[in-house]
Amino acid sequence: MQRRSDQSAATLVADPPEAEVSPRRPPAGRVKSAEIRDILEQEIATGERHAGERLDEQAVAARFGVSRTPVREAINQLASAGLVALIPNRGAFVRETGLGELVEMFEVMAELEAMAGRLAARRVDPKRRVQLAEALAACQSAAERNESDAYYYENERFHEAIYDACGNGFLAAEARRLHQRLKAFRRLQLRVPHRMRQSLAEHRRIVAAIEAGDGETAEAELKSHILVQGERFADLVASLKPKQG
Amino acid sequence: MQRRSDQSAATLVADPPEAEVSPRRPPAGRVKSAEIRDILEQEIATGERHAGERLDEQAVAARFGVSRTPVREAINQLASAGLVALIPNRGAFVRETGLGELVEMFEVMAELEAMAGRLAARRVDPKRRVQLAEALAACQSAAERNESDAYYYENERFHEAIYDACGNGFLAAEARRLHQRLKAFRRLQLRVPHRMRQSLAEHRRIVAAIEAGDGETAEAELKSHILVQGERFADLVASLKPKQG
DNA sequence: TGCCCGAATATCGTATACAATTTCCTTGAC
DNA sequence: GTCAAGGAAATTGTATACGATATTCGGGCA
Numbered sequence: 001m002q003r004r005s006d007q008s009a010a011t012l013v014a015d016p017p018e019a020e021v022s023p024r025r026p027p028a029g030r031v032k033s034a035e036i037r038d039i040l041e042q043e044i045a046t047g048e049r050h051a052g053e054r055l056d057e058q059a060v061a062a063r064f065g066v067s068r069t070p071v072r073e074a075i076n077q078l079a080s081a082g083l084v085a086l087i088p089n090r091g092a093f094v095r096e097t098g099l100g101e102l103v104e105m106f107e108v109m110a111e112l113e114a115m116a117g118r119l120a121a122r123r124v125d126p127k128r129r130v131q132l133a134e135a136l137a138a139c140q141s142a143a144e145r146n147e148s149d150a151y152y153y154e155n156e157r158f159h160e161a162i163y164d165a166c167g168n169g170f171l172a173a174e175a176r177r178l179h180q181r182l183k184a185f186r187r188l189q190l191r192v193p194h195r196m197r198q199s200l201a202e203h204r205r206i207v208a209a210i211e212a213g214d215g216e217t218a219e220a221e222l223k224s225h226i227l228v229q230g231e232r233f234a235d236l237v238a239s240l241k242p243k244q245g
Numbered sequence: 246m247q248r249r250s251d252q253s254a255a256t257l258v259a260d261p262p263e264a265e266v267s268p269r270r271p272p273a274g275r276v277k278s279a280e281i282r283d284i285l286e287q288e289i290a291t292g293e294r295h296a297g298e299r300l301d302e303q304a305v306a307a308r309f310g311v312s313r314t315p316v317r318e319a320i321n322q323l324a325s326a327g328l329v330a331l332i333p334n335r336g337a338f339v340r341e342t343g344l345g346e347l348v349e350m351f352e353v354m355a356e357l358e359a360m361a362g363r364l365a366a367r368r369v370d371p372k373r374r375v376q377l378a379e380a381l382a383a384c385q386s387a388a389e390r391n392e393s394d395a396y397y398y399e400n401e402r403f404h405e406a407i408y409d410a411c412g413n414g415f416l417a418a419e420a421r422r423l424h425q426r427l428k429a430f431r432r433l434q435l436r437v438p439h440r441m442r443q444s445l446a447e448h449r450r451i452v453a454a455i456e457a458g459d460g461e462t463a464e465a466e467l468k469s470h471i472l473v474q475g476e477r478f479a480d481l482v483a484s485l486k487p488k489q490g
Numbered sequence: 491t492g493c494c495c496g497a498a499t500a501t502c503g504t505a506t507a508c509a510a511t512t513t514c515c516t517t518g519a520c
Numbered sequence: 521g522t523c524a525a526g527g528a529a530a531t532t533g534t535a536t537a538c539g540a541t542a543t544t545c546g547g548g549c550a
Binding site for chain 1: 317318321322325326333346349350352353356357360413414415416418419
């Protein structure tokens with residue numbers, strides 16, 4: 001009965017529902033709760049949903065043309081991710097990721113990355129070492145062409161390579177999670193002028209330390225590398241909204 | 246049927262609009278999903294549910310005499326915690342939290358705790374300092390009475406005090422999350438004999454370093470403190486199930 | 491006028507029913 | 521005898537309904 005084909009009221013369809021020739025592929029976009037979660041997550045990250053706003057289950061359900069059930073699941077997942085706060089009989093509220101908390105997140109990110117670098121210097125195997133060198137080369141190539149978008153992408157790959165090389169799968173997963181969460185905010189600092197060249201130099205020192213098996217140096221370099229990003233970001237945000245709130 | 250008023254259902258951070266500390270108790274009634282989640286969590290931790298086993302929603306629902314809805318919520322929370330893997334239209338499968346991954350988790354936990362200690366040594370304010378001292382005193386009291394259960398509880402409080410004292414709310418939340426996840430496994434090592442006295446001595450050194458503002462020492466002591474726990478735990482597990490099938 | 495108590499309202503948690511997809515078994519053809 | 525195709529059974533995902541509980545507003549009483 002609920003052959004709900006009126007998707008006009010909702011931006012629910014991210015990819016064509018015609019999954020005709022891909023029966024083996026994992027159904028990425030078919031589960032509505034995941035779809036709703038992703039959309040809400042993006043809206044929160046971009047600030048479209050301002051802090052403190054209440055996410056009304058019924059309203060969200062009506063907006064996407066679904067029932068409360070998938071909305072509930074989506075909101076619960078957002079709560080687990082720390083993006084919204086659940087107050088028992090009051091509803092779900094968008095948590096304000098203020099500048100202070102962002103700095104805190106960068107601080108933790110720096111520690112995790114530094115740990116990954118320290119472990120990588122001790123445990124890296126030849127295959128991962130090659131991948132790391134390749135990722136560094138790709139960064140350098142992008143920097144020489146002065147393409148900040150490409151550098152942004154290769155930078156992601158570089159840090160992924162470090163995660164992979166650390167030999168601690170759990171740490172890698174946690175680092176990826178945090179990286180993903182900070183990603184939305186990091187986009188803003190894409191076009192800081194001399195940052196790219198400086199970042200590349202830091203990458204070189206990091207790789208050199210890992211290659212040399214010098215865990216202490218790799219740790220220190222990586223921590224500084226991330227903390228600098230956090231500070232730059234804080235400056236940027238502070239300059240963008242000087243009298244926020 | 247001991248009613249555990251464990252409020253660790255979700256991230257109930259009091260952050261939204263005018264969310265002051267709510268003196269009203271959480272849904273201390275019976276939230277069935279939380280209860281089911283706790284039981285399943287413990288079963289998975291103890292190995293009662295072996296790795297790869299499928300968690301049948303109807304079976305669990307029938308077992309607890311509830312409908313599938315709270316079971317689904319519980320399973321989703323377990324998935325968020327990383328204890329089970331969700332395959333879209335196939336079901337939930339118990340992830341094998343092998344000894345290797347547990348060691349990895351303790352490694353990360355050690356790093357986060359050490360970071361918290363380092364920051365606490367620099368940033369702790371008088372009020373938190375008093376709380377830390379009180380937590381240490383409570384630990385000592387429990388140790389003198391040789392009550393391991395009480396010590397276990399006070400130990401939790403002690404580490405909570407360190408999280409609070411670090412001045413980084415995000416780090417504190419992440420540390421609590423990991424601590425919570427490891428808690429299920431840590432239950433097993435309650436009664437390791439001389440561990441309590443040794444742990445207390447380590448606590449004393451940690452507090453002394455924080456009081457002295459010596460971040461480096463606090464960091465090193467805490468890291469060692471957690472890593473020792475991880476090693477003890479690994480020994481225990483290894484001795485418990487040598488050929489876990 | 492202020493406080494307490496109770497009903498109305500809203501929201502959450504759970505139960506039940508239905509739809510969609512996957513898996514497995516049966517059956518038929520080569 | 522083996523393999524493939526189709527359908528039935530099973531299981532997940534979603535919809536709708538209902539009960540329980542907390543919040544709020546209004547009225548009565550001190």
